[in-house]
Amino acid sequence: VMKIRRQIFSELSFSVEPKDVAASLGERVILDCQAQGESPVGVRWRKNGLQLHESGRLRVLSNGSLCISSSAQSDEGFYQCLAQNRYGAVLSQRSHVLLFITHPVPAEVTLGSVARFSCAVSGSAVISWELNQRSLPLDSDRITVLPNGVLQIHDVTMRDAGNYRCLATNMASRVRSREAELTIIPGLSSGPRPLMKPHIIAGPQNISAGLRQSVVLECLAEGNPRPLVSWSRADSKPIDVSGARVLGNGNLIISVVKAHHSGTYLCRATTPGTRNYSIAPGNLAVLVPPTLVEKPESQTRPRAGTARFSCQAEGTPVPRITWFKNGQSLERDMRKWLKANRGYTSTFGLILFSGNIAIVVKECSELHGCVKLKSNLHLCTCMIPIKV
Known part of the structure; x- marks a missing residue:
């Protein structure tokens, strides 16, 4: 009997397995999968090793194939179909779905x-x-x-x-x-090309990059004679050449992005020996993880007293501060207080509590003690006595 079962199990196989697919965002994607073996044969799908559940965009067709009706960037990954009957299961080869954004x-x-x-x-x-x-x-x-x-x-x-x-x-x-x-x-004549002022076909884009990432600031220009491409910063600061290089005929590559690389860069295409030029700007925003400049400290206060906890953070973009008490978010208490107190809100916060009452004060106006310490760093202090 065991020998017969092994023979039946071996008959469970794939007649069609999914293959690598390249599609455009929004296109329909079909991953073929057809299994054969003793009925009934069920087919399920896995993505990146985890079971894939059907949804509005993801459907398993009657023949076992997977249909992604409108592909999204989150659909990129590795897919396999799992065929199963009462004697066992087989797993298909991996199919890589890669989506072309452009x-x-x-x-x-x-x-x-x-x-x-x-x-x-x-x-x-x-x-x-x-x-x-x-x-x-x-x-x-x-x-x-x-x-x-x-x-x-x-x-x-x-x-x-x-x-x-x-x-x-x-x-x-x-x-x-x-x-x-x-x-x-072809040109209009067989003679030399006519002179043409420099024109930037593709200039640097406004981009965001994390620390230690690599960025490309493109500058592609045409003209006759061929323009010379140079780079500068809009704030006139020198460009940090460490880790930076020019690729091709004027593209600026920054291999390891640092915080001071943030700024607006100017690509300039100039006709050699003339004052004819064209400029294209592009902004590089370097994303810097939040760091705490000032941390709250433990305090002891008498009943009906007021405790003040300060928290200062800096980063790019400006961090949002959230407070917790005993591991529980104070957002609900904050919203109640803001509604009763004309809704002052701030990215940089301070918490006041006495006994079991907790309040997050977000965005005190200038009248309530908001002070800009330096770029991307503010300190707000709002003292509100609380009765218990």
């Missing part, structure tokens, strides 16, 4: 000018590029691939025409984007 789009450029394609995915992946389904060689200083996936081509030639697609690769899989055609428009 696909390259077709472009038309003039011979000798600049071309740019962008590509971005939801997960962590290295982006490379293919031309006409072959790896794009990067042996020329005309071609640059930025860490964020942007492809830049300077001084385009007729040989650059064709179909481009990006390749997103990580340790688990490799997926390709849609193709985008680059069309090269």
